[in-house]
Amino acid sequence: MVLDSDPHILLTNDDGIDAPGIRGLYDALSTVGTVTVVAPDRNRSAVGRSLSYGRTKSSDDDDLSVDLADSAFTVPVPHTDHELGYAVDGTPCDCAIVGTKGLEPSPDIVVSGCNSGANLGAYVFSRSGTVSAAMEAAFLGTPSIAVSLDTLGYDEELEPADFERAGEITAALVDGVPGTGLFDRVDYLNVNVPRPDREPNGVALTRPTEIYEMDATFEDGAFQLTNRLWQQMANRDIPDGEDTDRHAVLEEEVSISPLRVPYEIVDTEPVRHILDDIV
Template structure:
């Protein structure tokens, strides 16, 4: 799918519409196209590809209860107006669907982010709300980009300015795509940017690492989970190959993983020249 040179951009996220990362992307993307924001009204991190279809959201963010009549296939998605666009009482995938299918004109591309925290590895695709929104748009036939920033070990409160580099990269990708045929080869991109204090170290076209390590224990009558990979990330010690997304980010390079739905990693070599033109 070829993008217009003046695209209509749908912007969403999973950290909530008031998060600093989405404000930064809105400002950056507004310089390269018309931006409409449809994002969750509160933090919806790690909800994956869940939908509110057929369910009623509790206002306090609690469980979702079934609320779909047997003879009905339409379910409301409540929203309120926001200075950025629309604040939706729903999930990131809700936002991707209503934005891609419910707005006129329909968006040419969906951008999801910028997430507070990296989304690295194949295991994260269906868990991350940020990546899931981009994937949902891709399933609906709309090119998309998920943008996340590594904030591991960054203890300061984040401001939109901290996401400035991520916004510039997202804008460059959107502005540079027309005329390249990029989204004829790729359905969506998973982009991970090193943290705000990292020194720029170029770009890497990557594949999502397949290494996944979670541990669990039952101690003192309680279950607990331990993410061994994030322990290794914190120590800057990881078991990933050099062509993977996590390896690139720890080298302080911007990782760009070109992907196809449902979970297909694109051969990076044919698209490498496209990215050389875009970036």
Template sequence: MELDSEPHVLLTNDDGIDAPGIRALADALSTVGTVTVVAPDRNRSAVGRSLSYGRTRSSTGDELSIDLSDSAFTVPVPHTDHELGYAVDGTPCDCTIVGINALESTPDIVVSGCNSGANLGAYVFSRSGTVSAAMEAAFLETPAIAMSMDTLGYDKELEPADFERAGEIAAALVGGAPGTGLFDRLDYLNVNVPRPDREPNGFAVTRPTRVYEMDATHEDGGFQLTNRLWQQMANRDIPDPEDTDRHALLEDQVSISPLRVPFEVENTSPVRNVLEDLL
């Protein structure tokens, strides 16, 4: 990302356009670039990389089946004007696609967040709307940053001021990236900031932890899911290696994971050999 002028930033999130985290980032990023906000009109957390594509409806509002006519491959994504930008009736990935392709000025970089709650671990990337919006940008060959802030155990109601540290970090990354070649080496960054009431302890370049544990039980005729990792994190007792994102955050460091979009296959020969034996 090499620019002759200040960067044009597309800002989105999954908490909704009225969330305090996106307000804080809009203010901070406006000090280093031109900011266009395209964000969901309501909370769309944990929708992953889902799209509104295929959301065709009849005049009565009933779902229509997909056919092979031209209209089947185009779907309206309603929006309303908002003081920050565009409030979209859609998902975070919808917002990224719209912001990159449908606006008059193409963004130089996409920032997603700042999410209320950390997004840590490899397992979360396909689940988090915040990270998915950045990943969508990467697939569309646009550099991106996903910003999240730990809020576990933070009981006060969040305000834009609570995201000040996240805003400063986002502005430093966006404002300083042009000319460094940073995004020649990666597709997107996943950044996690400690709680606002924790003393900062620098930053760490991390990898997403692969430690994952979800539990399910059948009790009293119903199923229940329990996230053991969040239980452990609340107790600040996580079995993650020192170079991982969750370990860094529990050390009150800003975790920065440099990532490439997934599903790249480097060596298919071993798989081919096995399949040839099977098939």
């Protein structure tokens, strides 16, 4: 798949249309293409690939028979106009669907983010709203990029300027892809950028770690969950290989993981030279 040199970019996220991360990407991507925003009207983090719409309408018939007319499978998706585009009362995947299928002209590429907090590991594919929106677009045949900013230990309130580096990297990817054939080999990219107060130590082509460690206890009549993955990150003590996304972020590298749907991790070597030339 070859992108236009002046691509139509669909921008979405899961933090909501007023989040600083989407503004940071909008400003950067506007320098390399035409950007249309279709994003949730509020924070919809960690909803995964859930959909609010697309279900059949409920039947009022006593026998619960289903009306199989075309209209039974069509529902409105509420939205309001926003200075950046459209604020949708729905999930990130809802936004990816209406954005790729309902806009004219249809987008050449979808960018999801920039998320406040890294999205690392294969387990996030079905959990992260940011990655799920990119995956949804890929399922629908539109190449996409999910972008997240590591914020572990960063206690300052985030502003659009904090996402400037993430925006520059994303814009470089979108601008550098035409003619490379990258999206003939991969369906989407999962990009994670170091904290805004850290200077990136280069770019690493990675695979999402397959390590997953959650823990739970029942104490004093209450359940408690412990996220061992982020506990390990905070302690800088991870068992992950050097070629993984978690390792790259701890080394303050920009992590780029090339992926295919459904849930397939791509061998990085065939695309390494393409991405090396872009970023």
